[in-house]
Amino acid sequence: MAETLGLMNGKRGLIMGVANNRSIAWGIAKALADAGAELALTYQGDALKKRVAPLADQLGAFVAGHCDVTDAESIDNVFKALEEKWGKIDFLVHAVAFSDKDELTGRYVDTTSENFNRTMDISVYSLTAVTQRAEKLMNDGGSILTLTYYGAEKVMPHYNVMGVAKAALEASVKYLAMDLGPKNIRVNAISAGPIKTLAASGIGDFRYILKWNEYNAPLRRSVTIDEVGDSALYLLSDMSRGVTGEIQHVDCGYNIVGMKAVDAPDISVVKD
Numbered sequence: 001m002a003e004t005l006g007l008m009n010g011k012r013g014l015i016m017g018v019a020n021n022r023s024i025a026w027g028i029a030k031a032l033a034d035a036g037a038e039l040a041l042t043y044q045g046d047a048l049k050k051r052v053a054p055l056a057d058q059l060g061a062f063v064a065g066h067c068d069v070t071d072a073e074s075i076d077n078v079f080k081a082l083e084e085k086w087g088k089i090d091f092l093v094h095a096v097a098f099s100d101k102d103e104l105t106g107r108y109v110d111t112t113s114e115n116f117n118r119t120m121d122i123s124v125y126s127l128t129a130v131t132q133r134a135e136k137l138m139n140d141g142g143s144i145l146t147l148t149y150y151g152a153e154k155v156m157p158h159y160n161v162m163g164v165a166k167a168a169l170e171a172s173v174k175y176l177a178m179d180l181g182p183k184n185i186r187v188n189a190i191s192a193g194p195i196k197t198l199a200a201s202g203i204g205d206f207r208y209i210l211k212w213n214e215y216n217a218p219l220r221r222s223v224t225i226d227e228v229g230d231s232a233l234y235l236l237s238d239m240s241r242g243v244t245g246e247i248q249h250v251d252c253g254y255n256i257v258g259m260k261a262v263d264a265p266d267i268s269v270v271k272d
């Protein structure tokens with residue numbers, strides 16, 4: 001981890017999307033805590049509470065409660081808890097996405113209306129829903145960060161409706177950045193390279209996608225949650241005070257590549 005002592009001293013914020021210690025949100029939480037931030041975490045349902053509570057303890061973080069972004073009341077309760085505890089917040093991390101894994105394989109054209117709408121609600125609208133609440137607590141400016149993926153820009157195998165959702169999420173970042181800029185609230189996204197997490201395990205042939213990235217990214221490896229965490233620290237701290245509406249790739253450079261590297265081996269899909 002990079003040396004960041006004190007960069008976030010005096011700053012407080014909410015991190016949504018920690019499921020376990022492999023979550024990207026956990027990498028971000030660790031980087032922020034190391035830099036001196038005070039954190040609040042949410043969890044989605046009792047099953048995840050058991051995992052999130054000990055992780056929160058490790059960082060001395062406040063557990064702001066259950067939050068399912070499809071349930072507006074649960075979002076309101078979390079922000080009420082934050083208002084009571086701190087009065088204001090300085091940053092918000094939105095690392096939340098979901099789609100039916102049966103539709104993260106095969107053809108996009110077969111997406112159902114039900115899963116399309118659910119994917120959009122959880123993975124796209126939720127950023128706007130939490131931003132509405134955060135705006136009221138960011139009375140001294142702030143920084144909001146979400147997580148996206150290259151499948152928003154280019155067609156990736158099996159990413160399907162999630163690619164469409166991430167494209168909408170990236171457009172939301174820009175519209176929110178414009179709306180909140182006059183209040184000195186910045187809104188950015190990190191487009192992370194593939195990382196083996198709970199959510200990623202739902203994507204068809206994920207190991208193949210991961211390997212392909214490792215062989216073909218300029219850095220010839222895949223990115224880690226700690227590296228995403230350090231880039232998030234930049235976007236959530238005053239170091240990036242002149243940056244908003246930005247989609248920052250943190251993917252070992254994969255997004256600049258046009259075709260297979262000449263030194264990359266030919267690989268094929270390996271089924272578990």
Ligand SMILES: NC(=O)c1ccc[n+]([C@@H]2O[C@H](COP(=O)([O-])OP(=O)(O)OC[C@H]3O[C@@H](n4cnc5c(N)ncnc54)[C@H](O)[C@@H]3O)[C@@H](O)[C@H]2O)c1
Nearest residue numbers: 017018019023024044068069096097147194195197198199
């Ligand atoms: N892992 C990757 O390869 C990768 C790459 C780029 C972007 N991302 C994005 O990073 C973000 C975090 O995912 P991750 O890979 O760390 O996986 P993860 O499974 O650790 O985290 C996903 C989180 O979304 C939460 N979530 C899902 N539905 C929810 C709901 N209805 N209400 C509240 N929370 C809900 C889960 O509780 C979980 O904490 C997602 O937006 C994902 O699309 C992941």
